[in-house]
Amino acid sequence: METLEGQKVVVTGGSRGLGLGIVEALVAQKAKVTVVARDPVRLAEVSQRLGVDVVGGDVTDEKLARDVVSGVRPSVLVLNAGATPPMGPLHELSWEDFSRVWNVDVKAGFHWVQEALRLPLPRDSRVIIASSGAALNGSPLSGSYAGAKRMLWLMALYANDVARQLDLGIRFQAILPQQIIGDTELGRAAGEAYARSKGVSVEAFFAGFGAPMPPRKVGDNVVSILTDPRYAAGVAFGMKGDLGIVSLDA
Template sequence: MDLKNQTAVVTGGSRGLGLGLVEALVDRGARVTVVARTAGDLESVSRRLGVATIAADVTDRAQARRIVSEVRPTILALNAGAPPEMGPLDELSWEAFSNTWENDVKAGLYWIQAALTTPLPRASRVLVGSSGASVGGSPMSGGYACAKRMLWFMANYANKLSSERGLGIRFQTVVPRQMIGGTGTGEAAASAYGAKLGIGVEQYLERFGAPMPPRRFGEHVVTLLTDPRYEDGLAFGVKGDTGISILEGAPA
């Protein structure tokens, strides 16, 4: 995929990993629309990068359908999510345990549905953000790991529907394989797990090897979009020291 003049929508693109991806897409000449809740963050990213912005609740089904229908992106990056509430399993309320389901999974469902039913243009790419917790678990973050795995499943379900209906839309899951400092989720998780071990956030993050700041994450995702080796895969891990790995190949 040549990114120049491609139309991209990035949910949660005003901060953290989403912002790193927005910066990388803009540098490649893509026309980017950022969707997020906070008007101040949107104003800042618009002023600095010249992107279009839409203030919206990503868990609002009608908003997802409206934005996808009006913008008709050829790249849809579903990055928005809520940091999990951290704590031992026996201390979490249901509300805390299910927070990621009510935000990340709910938003993922509505935006994937919008991509399929609008539908997006042929050869569009939908990137669904997951987490390394979907592979190894995360015992201090309630339902977070299962929610992130559900997003991965949903991307695969959507691929089957796209194929059955001849839509030509590809859904791919992006799985950061480390906690990332400077992001809400990364800081919350590293703080909780570090405290359990009696070490600080930075010391805990060092356990993952080379850091992967948001902009480097964005560059990895741009590579997924532009390198033909990754065109047909279903799920990809990204990490600071090893780069991109294929976690699930193209469907048989």
């Protein structure tokens, strides 16, 4: 895509955190954005501030995914929504705590990717799936988080295979922020937990990642992936404050 101006874009989980940073970057490119999230107060705030359309609901709801994808028929779908994992070592988590991210992030990704393929989205559409650097390195204090994010990365590969077999012309890509982002609720909670486990201050822990990468920077990176020809054919892209966007394809 040479430009996002006028493109219909749906962003799940776009009312806060990384999703909001992505929405801000897309709006700056004059895309027509629809945000899907659960919290009506935050949805109202982002709608008023950024002039986007909003849809309230549970992103794991298959019917919601079908209704939004078929109703908006976006040319860009950004699957960012997910649960905040309970933080703690393996032996202290209940099964419900351990499996929460799998049951939210992966389930939501599954339904929205299916609907993108089944409708299908318009030819040359792009689907961005938010994974995590934890998919590469693990995340021992956040239950199933790393495994769930790895599955979402694999889901992008699987969906590309289906799109090729059916000649749909849709591209699925995974983004993997490779540092914990303290400017989000999830990132702050994770940073505090890991800092305690290492016996260092939160500030020292975050400083270990090098240059920070606030949510809006993640959004600008997503815009680059969507519009820069260098990223048109890749599947998985890491992101770091120091390095920018890096291909993770073998």
